[in-house]
Amino acid sequence: xxxxxxxxxxxxxxxxxxxxxxxxxxxxxxxxxxxxxxxxxxxxxxxxxxxxxxxxxxxxxxxxxxxxxxxxxxxxxxxxxxxxxxxxxxxxxxxxxxxxxxxxxxxxxxxxxxxxxxxxxxxxxxxxxxxxxxxxxxxxxxxxxxxxxxxxxxxxxxxxxxxxxxxxxxxxxxxxxxxxxxxxxxxxxxxxxxxxxxxxxxxxxxxxxxxxxxxxxxxxxxxxxxxxxxxxxxxxxxxxxxxxxxxxxxxxxxxxxxxxxxxxxxxxxxxxxxxxxxxxxxxxxxxxxxxxxxxxxxxxxxxxxxxxxxxxxxxxxxxxxxxxxxxxxxxxxxxxxxxxxxxxxxxxxxxxxxxxxxxxxxxxxxxxxxxxxxxxxxxxxxxxxxxxxxxxxxxxxxxxxxxxxxxxxxxxxxxxxxxxxxxxxxxxxxxxxxxxxxxxxxxxxxxxxxxxxxxxxxxxxx
Amino acid sequence: xxxxxxxxxxxxxxxxxxxxxxxxxxxxxxxxxxxxxxxxxxxxxxxxxxxxxxxxxxxxxxxxxxxxxxxxxxxxxxxxxxxxxxxxxxxxxxxxxxxxxxxxxxxxxxxxxxxxxxxxxxxxxxxxxxxxxxxxxxxxxxxxxxxxxxxxxxxxxxxxxxxxxxxxxxxxxxxxxxxxxxxxxxxxxxxxxxxxxxxxxxxxxxxxxxxxxxxxxxxxxxxxxxxxxx
Numbered sequence: 001x002x003x004x005x006x007x008x009x010x011x012x013x014x015x016x017x018x019x020x021x022x023x024x025x026x027x028x029x030x031x032x033x034x035x036x037x038x039x040x041x042x043x044x045x046x047x048x049x050x051x052x053x054x055x056x057x058x059x060x061x062x063x064x065x066x067x068x069x070x071x072x073x074x075x076x077x078x079x080x081x082x083x084x085x086x087x088x089x090x091x092x093x094x095x096x097x098x099x100x101x102x103x104x105x106x107x108x109x110x111x112x113x114x115x116x117x118x119x120x121x122x123x124x125x126x127x128x129x130x131x132x133x134x135x136x137x138x139x140x141x142x143x144x145x146x147x148x149x150x151x152x153x154x155x156x157x158x159x160x161x162x163x164x165x166x167x168x169x170x171x172x173x174x175x176x177x178x179x180x181x182x183x184x185x186x187x188x189x190x191x192x193x194x195x196x197x198x199x200x201x202x203x204x205x206x207x208x209x210x211x212x213x214x215x216x217x218x219x220x221x222x223x224x225x226x227x228x229x230x231x232x233x234x235x236x237x238x239x240x241x242x243x244x245x246x247x248x249x250x251x252x253x254x255x256x257x258x259x260x261x262x263x264x265x266x267x268x269x270x271x272x273x274x275x276x277x278x279x280x281x282x283x284x285x286x287x288x289x290x291x292x293x294x295x296x297x298x299x300x301x302x303x304x305x306x307x308x309x310x311x312x313x314x315x316x317x318x319x320x321x322x323x324x325x326x327x328x329x330x331x332x333x334x335x336x337x338x339x340x341x342x343x344x345x346x347x348x349x350x351x352x353x354x355x356x357x358x359x360x361x362x363x364x365x366x367x368x369x370x371x372x373x374x375x376x377x378x379x380x381x382x383x384x385x386x387x388x389x390x391x392x393x394x395x396x397x398x399x400x401x402x403x404x405x406x407x408x409x410x411x412x413x414x415x416x417x418x419x420x421x422x423x424x425x426x427x428x429x430x431x432x433x434x435x436x437x438x439x440x441x442x443x444x445x446x447x448x449x450x451x452x453x454x455x456x457x458x459x460x461x462x
Numbered sequence: 463x464x465x466x467x468x469x470x471x472x473x474x475x476x477x478x479x480x481x482x483x484x485x486x487x488x489x490x491x492x493x494x495x496x497x498x499x500x501x502x503x504x505x506x507x508x509x510x511x512x513x514x515x516x517x518x519x520x521x522x523x524x525x526x527x528x529x530x531x532x533x534x535x536x537x538x539x540x541x542x543x544x545x546x547x548x549x550x551x552x553x554x555x556x557x558x559x560x561x562x563x564x565x566x567x568x569x570x571x572x573x574x575x576x577x578x579x580x581x582x583x584x585x586x587x588x589x590x591x592x593x594x595x596x597x598x599x600x601x602x603x604x605x606x607x608x609x610x611x612x613x614x615x616x617x618x619x620x621x622x623x624x625x626x627x628x629x630x631x632x633x634x635x636x637x638x639x640x641x642x643x644x645x646x647x648x649x650x651x652x653x654x655x656x657x658x659x660x661x662x663x664x665x666x667x668x669x670x671x672x673x674x675x676x677x678x679x680x681x682x683x684x685x686x687x688x689x690x691x692x
Contacts, residue, residue, distance in 0.1 A: 054651070055647075075656065076651045076652065077654040087645075092646060095646060095650040096598075100664075105653050107662075107664075108662050108663055109653060109655055110654055111661055114664060117664055153653075302612065328616065329618075332616065333613070337609070339634055340609045341634070343614070343630040343633055354618035354619055355618075381633060
């Protein structure tokens, strides 16, 4: 049904991203492409759905054919009539603000009349019971709900091929299970699925073939049974995540003596509240903060850092009450999308920003420790994703904060990079700070944190 | 019929757009002060009945402050520095009324109704698609801007020096804006928005009585305000 033949992909003149990819996908098959970050798995997806040459000015050689028809040279809308796409970050990948209109948008664009649209919708709702998501604003939905809507809108389109680029990277365990169920249903319906993923455990019942991509080439190709029989060590060597579901360790409520949250309430109006009471943390420890999508992890993080104007809190540090302003002064944050927090024109300026009298020796030590010394005159926005994240970490290290927060630092990261970040965070730990990590990445939390705070028990739903 | 939130107190985008263009004339052809206040109050009432209380109150307060900025004839008598500062504010005041109605249009219209309205007016796709993407851009932009502001606050960058503040916020804002615009365009293109066939719209533009009331009242105020000056 879908054929890639000697596919190579170049950015600019001669920067080769993919080399000689040959792949035959039969109808109804589910193919999992996996490999390290930057190995080229997303580029294969973007070569199939046409985004690579329309949006990234890439040049391809070789063939990409669907039912014998060459994709190259087709307009994007022509490709989209045969192939539907799900993206990594559903946050901005919606055109409509209203969820019902988003589901119907494709049908409007192919010119179906209202009756046909309604019958498509009814049919979809029979397959995926998501009526509760209709008629809402996408800004009200959690990350998990948005991704469900994305997959549902691919099904409603009636396309026989769906490509998915890291669909689970912003999802919690519950929504990963839902996504898995949805993919299973799509497969039963005979839809061909091609996924690029670094988190692979949830696909072990769905994928028919697993293809390992390394440096833009197909390194290995396995059937599911053969892949399942491989030892974990080999997978780690290839930079892959575990193929088994991992459970969170250290789940008991943190009880320390240095930072005590006597009471902290985040009000979500008609969606209830997060009421955290009597939780305490020790200096010199790393704490994970977990919980379902939309349970208030980011809100808690903002509230502890003192970024929320209206909040009710009673927080004690070192035996005395610590107010919002003081918490803000003593906090640092590495955001999930580090593009939000790089402000200056060079890496060196960036780490000095907001810090009075930074000792140059210390700045140099931090920069060389993170491998940023050669990049210190570069514009932060010209760096790769991983380098940008290290710049953000460098600025946190220079600030010497008491409370350091990480928001989903490993989303979309392969095993080796995840371990690197984990080691980096562990090196940041001193007797003078407390590190908090908000994450869904259980594998990462288990190797990084000393204790974990599960927010479910503090969440009150209306 | 699947419900798509439709509010009979929210005019469709066509009268809102008409009013914004109409109020654009008040920049160069001034109207009397009572009419200006009447326009602002109507816009605030529209905000209120559509559930945007904060915006409604904000609108009145901001105009209330700008209202007391002296006009050019009085400004001419002030010393140079004050003259420069106040004339900047006066320019803001001149643009405020059309800005307020434009903001009302953006805040209360979703991209679906904008697309339907433009189809209704038979605006060509080459114009309507970029406009629709632009409208979809604003709410995402707002969300991302708040994240950047949060990052600035935690890094200790304050608004004390507005020029420095603008310099710092510009870099992430531009990068993020370009990413958002790309993502929205990708979302639209992979859903066949550029398909050249005749499209259907699930929500059609429905004309409510509020559309006429809004357009009529605003026109009467502008025309009346203009006539009163003569």
